Amino acid sequence: MSQATTPTQQPSITEEEQFIEPDISNITIEDDTPVDSWFSEKQQRLLTASAYSSLKRETPFVVLANVGLFYAEKHPPLVPDVMLSFGVSVPEDWSQKKNRSYFVWNMGKPPEVAIEIVSNTVGNELGSKLEDYARARVAYYVVFDPLRCLKGEVLSVYQLQALRYRRRDDYWMEDIDLGLTLWEGVFEGQPYNWLRWCDSQGNLLLTGDEIAQQERQRAEQERQRADRLAELLRERGIDPEQLSS
Incomplete structure (x- = not known):
């Protein structure tokens, strides 16, 4: 059973507000101030790379790391460590400002998942x-706290229900x-x-490197099996080369 949160009273954002395209000419979408740790940077890449692989x-879908999520006019953006959104594509023309961040009114929907990786207590995750994130209508909000900075669970998944998050038991x-x-x-x-994506059976979503490693191991096992079979044939006086000719 999921557990309800108790949010404070905040002005709600209507669906219409989310999809009205405002003037963004004076909005800062890139501040060029990276402050992530080595772990956070690798964790973000693990999640994005394995999803795309x-x-x-x-x-179509997008998996983004440290990209601004603009969900309503006059509200500051959220910048999840990783976010996942289905049914959308990365815009092609990056010369346009409106195509360089995740603007809900342009993408047509909020992302399904936002992940925050905790490294201190100042993020207020x-x-x-x-x-x-509840006001932004992100369906699942994930808090990954590997160092237990928040003195709680290492991993918590929240699901949006009736504009409020409820923490899931799984x-x-x-x-x-x-x-x-x-x-x-x-x-x-x-x-x-590490935090990993998985399917309903708990199988990990693999990176391209992991898939390639599996293929190399499979090829090596096939080679060893063929070598053993050839050796058995030779022991019985059969030339395996003649069988394959």
């Missing part, structure tokens, strides 16, 4: 951000048929407890 959907997001899991493993040479 292994997530199979009939509709379980306070104001919880309320902000990490499965049934509305998008996708899950999250914690994985003790090595990514880019670094062992850690």
Whole structure:
């Protein structure tokens, strides 16, 4: 059973407000001030790379790291560490300002998932951000706190229900048929407890490098099997080369 949050009273944003295109000429969409740690940067890339390599959907999708989410006029953007949105594509013409961030009124919908990676207590991930993402109508809000800076769970998944978030007891997001899991493993040479996407059976969504490694292992196993078979044939006086000719 999911658990309800208790947000403070905030002015609500109507659906019409979300999809009215405002004047963005004076809005700052890129501040050029990266402050992520090595871990956060690798974790973001793990989530984006594995989704693009292994997530199979009939509709297009985007997985973005540290891109501004503008959800209503006169509201400051949210900048999730990772966000996932189905049914949209990255705009082609990046020379236009409106195509360089996730503007809900241009994309036509909020993202389905926003993930915040906690590295200190100043981000207010379980306070104001919880309320902000609910106002932005993001279906699932995920807080990953590997260092337990917030003194709670390492991983929490919140689902939007009637404009309020309820914390789920598991990490499965049934509305998008996708899950999250914690994985003790090595990514880019670094062992850690990583956050990974998974399917309903708990199978990880693999990166391109992991898929290539699996293919190499499969090819090596096939080669070893063929070598053993050839050796058995020779022991019985049969030339395997003649069989293949």
